[in-house]
Amino acid sequence: QAQLVESGGGLVQAGDSLTLSCATSGGHFSNLFMAWFRQAPGKEREWVSGITRNGAGAFYEESLQGRFFIFRDLVKNTVSLQMNNLKPEDTAVYFCAADSDRDRSYVARRADEYLYWGQGTQVTVSS
Secondary structure, eight states: OOEEEEEOOEEEETTOOEEEEEEEESSOGGGSOEEEEEEOTTSOOEEEEEEOTTSOOEEEOGGGBTTEEEEEETTTTEEEEEEOSOOGGGOEEEEEEEESOTTOSSOOOSGGGEEEEOOOEEEEEEO
């Protein structure tokens, strides 16, 4: 059974760093574009970052560029999100997701374009 499991969330202070990890199993995730989304209370789920199948291409929501870094380990089948200089507005549940279309020609940024989802991990940044 295809499964994504996030870990690494927690309570941190503003300015701290945190690295989230997404473990994949049971599916051909190595053939899929992977992404991180986040959802703050009362807000819609938003795309944060995505990475190509081979890990060579990384993409970021413009406002997060330079603070967040995505990478994947093709041997361990994990996708990670390193978050630096965290701010209170980064507080959200962070989700790992796998694209539904392995042949997509553009970077998918809508939640409905992703087929597989993890359960999410809470990140809380205190000021």
